[in-house]
Amino acid sequence: VSPRQSQVRELLVHLDRSGQAPISRQLEEQLREAIQDGRLESGQTLPSTRMLAEDLAVSRGVVVRAYTQLAAEGYVTMRQGTNPSVGAIGTPLAETALREQADPSPRLRYDLRPERPDLSQFPRGDWLRSVRHALNRATDAELGYADCRGLHVLRQELARYLARARGLAITADRIVITVGSTHALTLIEHVLHRRGERTIGLENPSHELMHRLARRCGLEPVGIAVDEEGLRVDALVASRVTAVVVSPAHQFPTGVAYTAERRAELARWAEETGGLILEDDYDAEFRYDRSPIGALQGLAPERVAYIGSTSKTLIPGLRLGWVVLPSALIDDVATELGESMLHHSALEQLAFADFLRRGELDRHLRRMRLLYRRRRDSLVTALARAAPQFPVSGTAAGLHLLLELPSAGDEASACAHASKHGIAVQCVGDHTLPGYGGVRGLLIGYGTLQEAAVDLAVRELASALAVTPSMARNDSAGSAAAGLLARVA
């Protein structure tokens, strides 16, 4: 149905019944004005005379007279057997103001940003089946102002899923459904602020959105160093923060997977100091090393708030997330949620519950894991060929890897060069907090990287690497670039 063919039913007509002006004339004038200023668009079907008369509580003759006059002027087209429609008269609002540009999305040749799942793989048919099921089965109460923590049936399915797939120690009453994982983090940070906290520990580096988010919640971020085993707990202790956000399964952005020792050490810190760990499990479902690591939450369920979402496993556009809370946080987070009225759509909560129950998420993850692993493998191979002097790390899980570069200058110049040539990448420097002294390099996402495009994309990237200061120092930039390109070709 094109907008032009839609039928107008709701239409603002205000009739003055004091008798000062004929009703029919008033109706005629208001319709004419609506057509002139574009509120009614050319081609739209108007209500039948009977229907409009009924709606306005006027006699049918009043409407017939108004329509007839407008038809004579060309504003309305009347044809035997069909409803009248708006004529093809100029509609300034429709043709100028309303017709905006489509969202201007810059034309990228290669989108190698991290955190981009392959949107084309979203199982639309399976999702539709779950929506249909949700619409068939939903109780009326579930469609109203429901439990602010999320619908019970979803929290129950999610508890089952998270227990078996991510090793959580969990019951449904510990879960709160959110509008994505950023919302979950915001809720907890608001509660911490209300409780008097003014700082929060963040991995250094960590997602730059988290830095801004913490500040918006009134918490100053304190960067805690990360090494190749995970968050440095000695630095955490020294920082004196009482809460810290971590991503143990696949540290963002370095891609480090916390070692078992470091995870235990971190859990011990929380148990001993009463500290709070916010575990951001943003892309852990995609692990390729055959030895999945359970969530940290399973080690210390009363000290960890576990945060997840469907943004990487399905699509970001769903905006569906959750947080599994220690008992000491549940009431405050629920209050925060209840007053803000920020809940996810009930129908989609029910659809996702059905999607989990049918095992559709499991099936989808199995398929995607194979696909992403192939893309990762191709990318790793191509990078090893094209730029063997730069180590690749962070490949065990997730949707991006780290191509390590010698210096901050190198990553900045490589990023800038890539961007100029239509390749979107990010670098570690986009995500550092003050005092950072760790690894540097490019974050290369392969979620949307078709295998057939890998070699071409890496060839383009290599030319960006060739102009970095380190490469230029080693050799003349030109011949280094030529060497890189030769290897890729």
Add this chain to the structure above:
Amino acid sequence: VSPRQSQVRELLVHLDRSGQAPISRQLEEQLREAIQDGRLESGQTLPSTRMLAEDLAVSRGVVVRAYTQLAAEGYVTMRQGTNPSVGAIGTPLAETALREQADPSPRLRYDLRPERPDLSQFPRGDWLRSVRHALNRATDAELGYADCRGLHVLRQELARYLARARGLAITADRIVITVGSTHALTLIEHVLHRRGERTIGLENPSHELMHRLARRCGLEPVGIAVDEEGLRVDALVASRVTAVVVSPAHQFPTGVAYTAERRAELARWAEETGGLILEDDYDAEFRYDRSPIGALQGLAPERVAYIGSTSKTLIPGLRLGWVVLPSALIDDVATELGESMLHHSALEQLAFADFLRRGELDRHLRRMRLLYRRRRDSLVTALARAAPQFPVSGTAAGLHLLLELPSAGDEASACAHASKHGIAVQCVGDHTLPGYGGVRGLLIGYGTLQEAAVDLAVRELASALAVTPSMARNDSAGSAAAGLLARVA
């Protein structure tokens, strides 16, 4: 599909390949543990030996040995030709912790609270068709991290709808899609606070949630009196606030529809002082007086932020709202939204766009308007019979009316009595700010009130009215109640 029949694919198994323990034994122990502690539930289908072997990168014999041992112990059931499944062994987590109570919703006999649309009327089939259409037509980009202001196609459809149905002066680029109307209000109040505002004008009375919301955003609510023509603009001027939240179409809670004069006066105040009007158009689509009043926004588009949602027209569970902004607010609100990542689900935005385009909302509103009008008429008739001494007002629009009572004491005692007898109502006093001196009474919602139940519900209410202090003064409470009951019967 019951949870019991679902297939387990995602399962956290961690195999130590150092050779210290046989792989098969490790697998067996971990599966047993998962079944014992309820992560795997009785009846769930397990992966085939081939599939699990592939997933864990072990030989198929390893999995067969583990399954066979568990089958011997009763943990796993194996049958020719089907996948193995979890046996009927005790599952403590599933049977105790996971099996929570359903949400304890108090058993009401009559839910006469305001703001309750009839959830049973949600056009599930039409909505499903729109979801199907959305899933068929969505571009991949629309499923990703899209424009934080909302998807363009929905903003465009909504602009058309609001222009013709509510008389807004609007283009799509003025609209921001939100997670319900409270979210829209929160966004603007956050922006006002960032700009240095510390107070905000609210109608007195106004929804008590708004009082708390303003305070959460750092704005102290200043109550502005409402009389039978709308907000008192002289009181607004005297208050010196620079922003005010109003509900001109059907003032909440009194039900007053602002007169044309008062609307013009309010618009003039904003134009002359540079003030901001936040127009909460929460239930204006349901108007019964045959003379729909356009939104105030149409009078002063650069001074009014117009807020609406689907909570009353469709169902609250959708959590879909919007705000139409003056140009001076657009950038700040978009920034606020972009950083919070609080967007409505892309699929439902697309579904609602389709729903609007097909004219389904128009059709639904026409049907609901007739239904609600009949319910309102029956309620008004029954109240006039049962309690003729109490005026009824606020009936021109919306989903509730006001039964005026002489005093705050009367409404409090009527509410308490009603609640004790399983009737949920609210009173004006639930929504007042300090300094209130206006009308008092019960807010009676008729959105969910079946016509057949009207007389019984009003009879129950009348007994609550009979015990109010005023009635008791006029007569002995007993005989007044008897009189009321006789009239209803």
